[in-house]
Amino acid sequence: MEQKLNISEEFNIEEIREKFPIFNNNPNLIYLDSAATSQKPETVINAQSDFLKNFNSNVHRGIYKLSIKSTELFEKSRNNIAKFINAKSQEIVFTKNTTESINIIANSILDIVDNNKTEIVITEMEHHSNLIPWQQLAKKNNMKLIVIPITNDYKLDYDEAKNLINDKTAIVTLCHVSNSLGTINNIAEIISYAKEFDALTVIDGAQAVSHFKVDVKELDCDFYVFSGHKMYGPDGVGILYGKEEFLNKMNPTTYGGGMINTVSFDETTFADLPEKFEAGTQNISGIVALNNAIEFIEEIGFDKIKDHESELLRYTIDNLKSLELIEIYNPGVDNSIGVISFNLDGIHAHDISTIVDEDNIALRAGHHCCIPLMKKLKLAATCRISLGIYNTKEEIDKLIESLNKAKEIFK
């Protein structure tokens, strides 16, 4: 069942918002937590339920028409995701989310690392999902975890990065965009440092792919991971991109149906890519519907997405700055996208979040799964605004009004 999008050539925010049932059903909702999960356009929701109503069957297994159709839709999604990031289809592995993608890589990456390389380099701004798997890998394998610091203006310290990456570096891993600070990291630069020493690069793109075009061939990263649910797609779908040459040499660590070539009681040989890493039944309906999320993004176009979101980010930062006694943790509109953290002096983030919730504003408060970063910044928690394509300046105005109210209450 083809889902029709009908998006105008000219960017029209009202038209975009209309595509999202949740805003029609909650007209007062001001949703500022897209970094946690994005809202879903009707075409994505319908694609998932239409699949279940019309074509539901397991993939790769049946000879019958229904299974052939579901397999076709499933693989079409894979092909389009590959095109979306300029990869080959066999380099796209479906997982359940970014976190799982990273864990899968961490579980097998030592298969392709030289024994003399004993260090894993991460950054201070990593989400726990791109910190803990590497930390644990290092612990289990007597490796050192090296941390690239951030600067006082919330950017990566590239000079330090250069110092910290050397011939002992096995892996360099970092986020493309920080989920707490919004910082866009110069991935290409870091990858160039890593390549000097043949270190593998793993990029966490969870906060990037909905905001700007990612080309893994251009970046020349070895692995790139992201989640469907943060790019207007369904939850329960994650993507693991890995260079074919590497994925081919890595052994799977989740075993079962669908990832085999031959099986006996003594021995199993594994399937080729990408099935080798897709044991068991995947989130088929979710994966099929992810295709519609890509369509949604591409119909609008990254140029228009960037224009709208950059302008909105600038507007948000400017208006936040006008509030007195505010601390903003963000490197500025030229170096960030989508995310701004802040604190109001003397008011705990949780209290701010609770007060603005009374005005139907969904604002995140806490450590955003970046406890080490919070510690570095000497903060217990922050409030986080994260923007999606559907957010408007009017919504930011209402947030500012609500924040002023919070200030009054705590005066």
Next chain:
Amino acid sequence: MNSEIYREQIIDLYKYPNNKGVIDRTEMTHSHHENNPTCGDDITIYFKVNDNVIEDVKFEGSGCAICIASTSLLTDKIKGKNLSVVNEINDDEVLEMLQIPISAGRLKCALLSLRAVEGALK
């Protein structure tokens, strides 16, 4: 629903909590540290217990308005009381003490004080 939730009492207690401070090491009989990693609420509670009576109780730490207000109210409530009374205090009683509706997302903030007391005395 409006900002009733932050009735003056809670804000006042947040700004000027009762029983903030420490008890001298020579007199302190119990202490406990409790924190909520999801938001950074962090309380250390100190007791001076004599003959099963809480002669003094103080706390240090930082946190959100609900956490601090709750700790102020709870420490006021238990000061001078017998330990047996304190052991009877349950979650509902603490929530009632606050006199405002506490959403599911803020329960931990409201009950951190009780967790700290329990940790010290039980």
